[in-house]
Amino acid sequence: MKRQLPARCALALLVMASVWPWCAESQNSNGDSSRYQNFMLYPHRQAGYAALRAGDEHAAIAEFTKARQLAPQSVDTALDLAEAYRHFGHPERAQAVLNEQLHYTPKDARLHAALSAPAAPAVDCSRDNRPVCRAKRGFADLQAGDVAKAETELSAPDFARSPEGLTLRHALVQRAIYLGDDQRAETQLAELDAQGQTSVDERHQWFTLMLNLGKFDAARQLQSRGGLDAPEQDLAMALAISSHGDRKLLASYMASRQPVFTSEKDERQWVNLLAMAAREQPALLDHYTARYPANATWQAQLSLSLAMARGDHAVARNMLARLPAERFREERFDLDMEQGGYAEARSQAEALIAQPEGYRLLDPLSYRLLEAGATFEAKQLLLDAYPFAGNPHSAALFSRVAVLAGQQPALFSPDDHARLRRPLESMPLRIQQLHILGALRDCEGIRQVMADLSPDYPAESWRQLGDCYGKERPGLAEYAYAEAGKRSFDSETTRALAYQAYSTQDYETALQAWRSVPAAHMQPADLIAAATTALTIHETAVARSWLDTYAAQGGKKDGNYWWLRAQADEPHDPALARNDLENAVALQPDARYYARLAALQSQAGDSQQALISLQHASALAPDDSKLAASLGYAYLQAGAPDKAVVQFERAHQADPENAGLTRQLLYVHQKLGDTAQARWYATQAIDQFDAASEPSTDGTDGNASDQDDQRFALRRLHEDLGRKWSFNADMSLGDTVSSAANTAAPGVSYRSYAQLEAQYRLLSGADTNTLAAYARLFAGSDGSSAVWPVHAVMLGVGLHWKPLISQNIVLSVEQQTPASNNRDTHNDTMLRASGSWSFGPKLTDDWHASGWGWFTQNFYVDLAHYLRSKQSVLTLDYRFGLQDKLVQGQTIEPYVHLQYTGIDRSQGLSYTRDARVGLGVQWNLWFGETRYDAYPHRFSVAIEDQHAFTSYLRERNAVFLILRTQW
Template sequence: MKRPWPTRCAAALFAMAPALPLCAAGQQPDSASRYQQFLLYPHRQAGFAALRANDERTALAEFERARALAPRSIDTALDLAEAYRHFGHADKARTVLDDQRRYTPADPRLRAPPPAEAAVDCKVDNRPVCRAQRGFDALQAGQLERTQAELAAADFARSPEGLALRRALVQRSIYLGDRVRAGEQLAALDALGQLGPDERAQWFNLLLLQGKPLEARDLQARGGLGTPAQDLAVALGLSAAGERKALADYLAVHQPAFDDEKDERQWVNLLAQVGRTRPELLDLYEARFPANAAWQARSSLPLAIARHDDGAAQRLLARLPKDSYREERFSLALAQGRYTDAREQAEALVAQPDGHRLLDPLSYRLMDAGAPDQAQRLLLASYPFGGNPQAGTLFARLAVLAAKQAAAFSAADRAQLARPLESVPLRIAQVPILAALRDCDGIRQVMSDLSPDYPAELWRQLGDCYGNERPGLAEYAYAEANKRKPDPDTTRALAYQAYGARDYATALQAWRAVPVEHMKPDDLLAAATTAMSAEQPGVARAWLDSYAAQGGRQDHAYWWLRAQADEPRDAALARTDLENAIAQHPDARYYQRLAALQTQAGEARPALTSLQRAAVLAPEDDKLAAQLGYAYLQNDAPEQAVVQFERAHRANPDDPKLTWQLLYVHQKLGDNVQARSYAAQAIDQLDAGGTGAAVADSAAQDEGQQRFELRRLHEDLGRKWRFNADMTLGDTVSSAANAANPGQSYRSYFQLEGQYRFDPPWAGADINTLAAYARLFAGSGSGGSVWPIHSWMLGVGVHWKPLTTQNIVLSAEQQTPVGGSRFTRNDTMLRAAGSWSFGPHLNDDWHAAGHGWWSQNFYVDVARYLRAKQTVLTADYQLGWHHKLADGQSIEPYARVQFTGIDRNRGSFQRDGRVGLGVQWNLWFGETRYDAYPHRFSVAVEGQHAFTSYLREKNAVFLIVRTAW
């Protein structure tokens, strides 16, 4: 059967005791070396774990591997034999033990087990061997309390079997991490006088692991535990437990000689911990390693200096090379008042690699200790502190020294400080030093580049240095200073200068920075003028109120300013102000402003009178001529307006606004030739880079679209004849709106129209007022033919556009049959049609800007046939997106909603409502430099569905072809 597994091997205790053996199963030493034990440990632990899990293969493999690594070790032999017996391989176990007797024949653990016939029932027998068996069985089952109960018997506890069981319990407890139980058992062994050296070391380590450094110290003091590593472990434990006094006492009586530099460094650190209370411990300790000796001195010196023990500090430094610990030597010299020596040590420190970083604290400490002359010499030796991250602080410190003891700076020092440094930031830091020395020549030399990066203080300093010698440069310097940090005096000077240069924003900012109580009446008037020039009427009113409150003279200049300031808030009050100004001194500017206010109030005639009076005072003012032209237009006098615009245009031929205005006025007068000429000029100005006024509401369009609008206008102004043709081919009869014969249902239809536009002979007429036209149209006939070649009709009539701002056309047309069809007859059609796209950006004409555009059109048509006595109403809304394919070419998906109503004068009203979807290809062509595309060709395919109709078919598909030229 499987036997209980032996409990002999424990886990490694902890890292601070590497010299302790890993296994302590009995009192006989193992023949394995410490290195072999280190190699064996993981295999034995894995074997025991497999043994507990009854994993035969793994357990035997691990114990056999351990045996191969240490073939003479008693522990590996016992482990492997026990594993063989546990898994029923008694012969193999006997062979292993026989082989081991060759190396350790006297080891009692190799004694043969008692014969079977000598076996007793150990469950009830209390002999030591039975108690041991029961204890080991309990130990194997993990029942450590039962094992401990067996050991409670006094006669058994002192027997060899009891001692072996107790030691096994110790190791098992260590293995399971039960440090308390392990410590109790080791204490029991100690009480029995059976505590061996290895077990003493285990107990020592357990006490440290349990945070009981005082007990570990006492155990060590009893002997057998005096290695440097153990001394260090106790000291570290006392430090971790906060036992500072006990630590100091312990360090005082132990002087371990460490073989490891890191261990010695820890010991020195512990000495430093108690250095404030027991400094002699750190001072007197003799470190074996040079690095630790240096660390000891570095740790001890601050303590010696802090307690003003100069003798101890000197002794510590005397042990070290003179070129070492210069910072400590500097501190000691500074504390003893040896400032020259301190500066020499500081210079040596600064000369070291990266020593420039110490210049700031070293110079400060010299100043703080009362040695500013030495700090000055130290700083000047490193001036201008290149590459030093604290350069700004060092410059400032040198400026403080210059202010305190300017006489200490020699001529050579001043010449060195007055040489301009290579960068603006360095010069910014350099000038305060020269200012502290009152060296104006040096300041002018350093700031001769007049860099805009200089701060306000430096510009003010430069202005002070220039004084009356160079007033222009002084004024410039004060202006620069005022930009950065204004004060009342320099701000006032800046305000006057900036206004004279027409830099109104800067002038206004300067005036607003001057408190009103520091401003004289002339200053207030100048400030108000500046505010109006900067378009700040509210600010101007406040200053004018202060001016009046101070008793300033209210002459025409005051009222002129007051009118400008009051206008945005109260136009009526501004008119009163202007009238007061004109009463004191008539001026063209006053009349012009009064005319503008009169125009805003809708008083066109008084505004014209005011401008006429202004023109008398300033007959050469071309801007006034343009204003007068606008006033004539508002008073319906385009003939006089065009004279004034021509006069202004001659003075400013490149002004696109005047060109556009002349285009508009000549168009209004019906002079298409002149209007077309100005349209060409506007195109030329736009091509040359000018910015013109936009056509109608298209002010926001880009330059390309504006050029296209001009070309479209130029083309339209030069056109007399216009022709268009359109054809629709459908798959069924539909009431689709058709311009040929409203109200008629066709499958297909065709129309060809030509019209001639008349130039109106009367003034003020619109260019599209009257046109005569003739058209020829036909349909699919009563048989529903595919081709629109039936029932030809000729229509002759006139179009009249009564409104200039709306696209509404009234028409009268006489229709006559052509070809003698019996389905046609003479009739007279009166028609009113309107079309709206609701903005030029949504019309159906070519758009020069962008990759495409949305277009929409709402068309309403009402036609009355006098002879047939029927009325037709058509309403059609279409929305489409033009996607540009190339210049002058687009593809347009679109949707439409259409309603047709027919009153046949027989008491019935027929309705047709439908929706449609289609896609259309558009081609514009014939563009020139001055004319937009005069021709257009379109092909569309459209499907329609009637949601209500008087026709039989609800769905229809059309092919639509249109052209215009």
């Protein structure tokens, strides 16, 4: 349905409506032409009359012949053609036309008058004045065109009133009307009226002739004389005026007439003519009261159309009220639209669509609603018909819904979304459905429709699916973009794939996508993204190429550009990368730039500048724990642990779950001598290990084993940091005298030996205690026969000092005092230097948390000098064993023991030595552990067989039972 027709189109249709009924009228039985024929004949007859007046024989006869062909049984056309033949001197041809007409209208008076008019009496009437002769001469004069001479014949009183005179007078009237001599015709008519010598039929014939000739004023004057005021004459006059095309005259005439028709057909024509006149005077049609119901309905229809055309909504409403409610829904729709009644218009549209074949109207009706701004009504109308099955305009309707969804998504309710999400039956329909869901940005709907992931979906649909998955399901989003790229090789799709692949960390795919986009099609932001992708997977050459293109295109060389350029340049030219980063921080200070610059400066050996850069970075990102930690390490490297601990604390506050930071704080506080704080961080580190994983018990898992070892090391450190007192006791019982006991009392050899030591830490350093006070009691067996070491008891009191952090070297000074009366004991002062090395943490003799066991190794060096006795003793001791775990905290240890002892008794004048090897087996027990402390106590029992290769003693072989404990 189109929009409302222009007024001139509506009126043209009304003209056709008013003319069409003529076509249905058959020719009258008396040979008169129908009204429709008169309408068709009029131009030819008019042209014939004009040619007749002008004396143009050929044109006059041709026009009247055409009129005769259109109405071959009409008396009017016969008389016209016969008159033309007679006028131009062809009486025999005129006679033939009239004789032919006798077959159709044998009783027509005008035909008989015409037939008798040219007939000459048998007598010579040249001088005879009888009526018949006067009539003959008068008709002869008419044929010769001498009207004045013919009128002279009528001057005779006796002739004018005779039947022959009346016939001639009537012929003169008709002749005057034909020739357009209105004044002469009026004069003749006045005389006839005055004499009462005209009949109604004759007046009607002349009235009709005037109408045919367009003599409307003359016809109205003739009608005013009476006798021609029947509804049929009113209708004829109106029809004639309408055929002339003078609507103003038609309106004026019809306004003056109020005919009451006895024929429904005539009234219908009058209504049609009113419709034509309504353009000048609309009220003529609007206020007319039809007699017949069908005509009343027809009048309402015509008035409705005209009122709609001219925008007279009040009249249109009034006319619609007269018509059945189920009819003229299009007009009702138009009127509702004009007046803004969109809800009512939608109701009319729904009724129109419900009619047979009405679905075809959905397209224009919804378009009209949208164009008028009735978006809600248009949406409801469209969704009521969704998915437009069988509608030839379904594609346009889908597009219309999509456009509406894109412009006003808020119009669509949750129920609308639910309906639009249900997948349609066929692939073409689902593709159209996806356009709507895409316009609505309804990702849930798009995912539901494309749940089958059919390969038949076009690139656009895959693009929509990719947009919808986005960050929520990045892997599927990348898949969707890849599928879109397979179907459409456009740069936009490839660009979307590249960005999505990067977000899913599929850098290889992202790089491949960027490489397939021509550089000319890449925006500056794309070039930066492509370079970033390449750098992520260390394709620095590719990244430099894109950065060069970016610069060539005039891209902004901001801090980010120089940051990327530095990463691209660093592998082949670190100095250039450093220069790039200096450009970056100069343009745009950024913590990342400073941090990387610091790394390059540190690599170049410029630690001071690296520290300054890290200070800038940390100031820009005070909450960045990694930067704070890096700055802490830099301060450590610069020898400022007090500043380092501040940074580590700041980093730890930002990231308290970072186990590395916790342990670093542990070590830094230990280095600063803050044992309490170091022990607190050790506790935190152990908690973090416990939260991360359970310790391994079988050692089969390498990572778990490492964690167990680290956890044990932390527990050992926690235990050691909390220790102030230490107690050691050891005893060896031998079967003979040996130098094995001389490590405690050089120069004195015993069969058995025992020692008890108590130690108190005064100061603690970064690795272990650095200064400790101690006291010990030691004794041996008395003579070779004694077994128990209870003789020659000595008390030693002194200090241990550990001067180096990285080496286990201890310097001691000890004052020794006899605790019993024995000739072999005396007061003395011992100066001592000792060192112990295991050559790796895995070879220590402390408990190992992981594994089935471990190898142990220890190399001990001891040099002691006694001031009073002036003796010096050198001890070299190497031990290698295998600790085999029995159960948790217990091992059995077979071992090899090598020992060398050298004693200088008289300042180089007397030197004795003892070198021996021992084989033994030892049972070890560790105990007393807690959640945070490793085993603080250890008890060992060993049996060792020794053989001396060289010795200052008499016995070369010995067997010992050795007991040791640490508390």
